[in-house]
Amino acid sequence: MISRRSFLSVAAASAMAPALRVAAQSAEWDSPVFDLHFHLRASGRANTAHLDGAGIAKANLLSRATAAEQVRAVQAEAPGRFVWFASADVTRPDSVEALTQAVKNGARGFGEMKYHAATNSAEFRRIYALAADLTVPILIHFQEVDHFENEGRWSPGFADAFESVLKAFPRTRFIGHADAFWANVSADYHNEAAYPSGPVKRGGLTDRLLGAYPNLYGDISANSGNNMLSRDPEFTRDFLRRHQDKLLFGSDCACTDGRGGGVGQANNPAASRLAGKCVARETLTLLKRSTTPEVFRKVTWDNAHRLLAIPPA
Numbered sequence: 105m106i107s108r109r110s111f112l113s114v115a116a117a118s119a120m121a122p123a124l125r126v127a128a129q130s131a132e133w134d135s136p137v138f139d140l141h142f143h144l145r146a147s148g149r150a151n152t153a154h155l156d157g158a159g160i161a162k163a164n165l166l167s168r169a170t171a172a173e174q175v176r177a178v179q180a181e182a183p184g185r186f187v188w189f190a191s192a193d194v195t196r197p198d199s200v201e202a203l204t205q206a207v208k209n210g211a212r213g214f215g216e217m218k219y220h221a222a223t224n225s226a227e228f229r230r231i232y233a234l235a236a237d238l239t240v241p242i243l244i245h246f247q248e249v250d251h252f253e254n255e256g257r258w259s260p261g262f263a264d265a266f267e268s269v270l271k272a273f274p275r276t277r278f279i280g281h282a283d284a285f286w287a288n289v290s291a292d293y294h295n296e297a298a299y300p301s302g303p304v305k306r307g308g309l310t311d312r313l314l315g316a317y318p319n320l321y322g323d324i325s326a327n328s329g330n331n332m333l334s335r336d337p338e339f340t341r342d343f344l345r346r347h348q349d350k351l352l353f354g355s356d357c358a359c360t361d362g363r364g365g366g367v368g369q370a371n372n373p374a375a376s377r378l379a380g381k382c383v384a385r386e387t388l389t390l391l392k393r394s395t396t397p398e399v400f401r402k403v404t405w406d407n408a409h410r411l412l413a414i415p416p417a
């Protein structure tokens with residue numbers, strides 16, 4: 105649990121100069137934390153409340169491509185704490201224009217890309233090409249198993265087709281995320297559950313792709329990332345060590361206060377293991393006990409700063 109003293113220092117830090125603020129926000133986790141996967145919230149205060157409550161220094165706001173003005177307002181309220189990614193529906197003809205404009209407006213990547221278009225579809229392929237042309241990474245949600253009836257698959261085809269995409273777009277930097285991406289760390293996975301449990305069978309597809317393709321990164325946010333890291337402590341320690349330059353901490357947390365308030369995973373019963381908890385806190389705690397301080401710092405800070413080209417604080 106956070107101590108009263110470090111809570112106060114984090115809360116007070118919002119008003120400080122950037123260098124001092126990052127130092128104060130490093131207190132709880134011993135080094136500063138960057139949240140790659142944080143969905144933009146309506147009010148500026150709602151955004152910083154989650155960061156302050158979970159002991160997080162900075163976050164990447166996943167926003168619609170048209171949200172540049174709203175993002176600017178949030179950034180102005182909390183200088184130095186937010187960068188952003190833009191998303192647009194790949195099945196719409198104007199998505200290329202919308203994403204291009206968002207990057208001109210300061211977006212550092214595309215995401216979260218969560219659409220009902222196949223991984224290797226023409227619609228997605230033109231966006232992969234655009235990401236390379238604009239030299240920004242693209243964050244994709246891969247999901248094959250419904251969380252509720254008739255949800256439909258998101259970027260379907262990960263297991264069969266994504267390697268051909270990595271080969272065809274070597275200049276595009278992909279960040280994989282969600283159920284199918286992380287379930288496939290285990291070689292025995294065949295879409296039988298959204299979140300498989302139990303020991304990981306070594307040699308899974310996602311593990312192999314992360315090792316083989318310099319243009320692939322992994323976002324360990326959400327129940328999918330937390331579940332993957334929770335299955336098999338021996339695997340997790342080794343996995344973090346081997347991919348220490350490719351993995352990025354993110355929360356994808358919907359709690360209000362950075363302490364698990366106000367959320368119950370109601371529309372995702374399969375993720376009930378995290379109901380009433382802050383995903384950020386759960387995953388940071390898990391990372392802390394699964395790896396060294398050096399690797400922890402890479403996964404929670406350095407890798408994101410490098411990949412998103414964020415100037416050091």
Ligand SMILES: [Zn+2]
Binds near residue numbers: 216218245281356
């Ligand atoms: Zn997602």
Ligand SMILES: [Zn+2]
Binds near residue numbers: 362381
């Ligand atoms: Zn939370």
